[in-house]
Amino acid sequence: MLKADYAARQAKLREIAGVDAVALVPGFNMYYFTGLEFHLSERPVVAILKPDGDLSFIIPELEVPKLNQRPDLEARAFAWSDTNGYADAFREAVSELGLNGITLGVDGLTMRVTELLEFQKNAATMKVSAIERQIIRIMAMKTPEEVESMRKAARISEAALDKLMAWVQPGMTERQIATRLSEEMGALGSEGHAFEPLVQAGPNSALPHGMLSDRELGADEFLLIDFGGRYNGYPADITRTFCLGTPTAEMQKMYDTVKAANEAAIKASGPGVAMGDVDKAARDVITAAGYGAYFIHRTGHGLGLAGHEMIPQIAEGVTDLLEPGMAFTIEPGVYVPGLGGVRVEDDVVVTETGIDVLTSYPKVFKRG
Ligand code: CO
Ligand code: CO
Numbered sequence: 001m002l003k004a005d006y007a008a009r010q011a012k013l014r015e016i017a018g019v020d021a022v023a024l025v026p027g028f029n030m031y032y033f034t035g036l037e038f039h040l041s042e043r044p045v046v047a048i049l050k051p052d053g054d055l056s057f058i059i060p061e062l063e064v065p066k067l068n069q070r071p072d073l074e075a076r077a078f079a080w081s082d083t084n085g086y087a088d089a090f091r092e093a094v095s096e097l098g099l100n101g102i103t104l105g106v107d108g109l110t111m112r113v114t115e116l117l118e119f120q121k122n123a124a125t126m127k128v129s130a131i132e133r134q135i136i137r138i139m140a141m142k143t144p145e146e147v148e149s150m151r152k153a154a155r156i157s158e159a160a161l162d163k164l165m166a167w168v169q170p171g172m173t174e175r176q177i178a179t180r181l182s183e184e185m186g187a188l189g190s191e192g193h194a195f196e197p198l199v200q201a202g203p204n205s206a207l208p209h210g211m212l213s214d215r216e217l218g219a220d221e222f223l224l225i226d227f228g229g230r231y232n233g234y235p236a237d238i239t240r241t242f243c244l245g246t247p248t249a250e251m252q253k254m255y256d257t258v259k260a261a262n263e264a265a266i267k268a269s270g271p272g273v274a275m276g277d278v279d280k281a282a283r284d285v286i287t288a289a290g291y292g293a294y295f296i297h298r299t300g301h302g303l304g305l306a307g308h309e310m311i312p313q314i315a316e317g318v319t320d321l322l323e324p325g326m327a328f329t330i331e332p333g334v335y336v337p338g339l340g341g342v343r344v345e346d347d348v349v350v351t352e353t354g355i356d357v358l359t360s361y362p363k364v365f366k367r368g
Contacts, residue, residue: 003145007176022104023046023105024049027110029135029139042061048099059078061079100122100123103126105131115347142327146234147349147358150234154228154358161187164225168244170217173216175212193227197226198210198224199223200340201218201224202222220247224241237303241344242367243366254342255365261344264281264284267281269355270354274318274322285332294336325350
């Protein structure tokens, strides 16, 4: 676990305009702002942060020891038992923290109807405001320690890919290849996966978010691998596309186009650059090669604890500017139904003067 200044992070949360308190449920943002990890389960846990800095938790009794291990948080517990249920804990929190009549900021993507209804039962005049963009805006500004964790995650992932590629042969199934990749990552010290690795062979690679199958890899087909390990909780997200045999001229052209698009987008990235201009740099290359209609997603997404993060958004027409500390992926792709797809994905961080590319795995298509 990375050491973090939770008080400083919470101070930024309190600065969010237009809300009188913020409520977080278990997940990446509760972890980011408090360092506490709980499962999002049928037993509600809610962190409530008030503008005066007061931090409280509505929390099952059995989880209270986790709070007690963190005296630095100075958190107050509204504990509830499995016997009595959580209704009283919500009522007490609303009453003692004065939540009635206020505007409560929540992450609209993670707060469930369950928690919301429980608040509203006790606070008829409470307003709710979805502030996930403001929350992720804070998390988007990576510290050097966070960047180093992502760099380490990328190194581990790439070392695992190296081992995999020395082993992989035509005739193996997507599932076999993915399983082996997982084993290599574990052996190299990855904390599990940032997401389930995607191994796609032949025409399957034409589905950007396809599923693993038992399809056997043919020698002269595309082999697309999208995966990433974690280190200190921070992810890597890397895609490389290979051919173990002899690609057709069309496959080679697709690959060369996507690689050039990836490189153009990296070159276009930097502080003060509009996010949409990075997308455009990649898209122009692909369009010029005649594959514009086959590039069916954005060029990249924010990268952080949650894997995909909403900010920055490297997509067509986004005028927001890249700022130092923002981490994101650059992953243009071309997908031709029936034939297959190519994607080349790197992880980058904006610096004061340019761009720091965290991934370095060679972009070599033919591996025969
Ligand atoms: Co990916
Ligand atoms: Co990605």
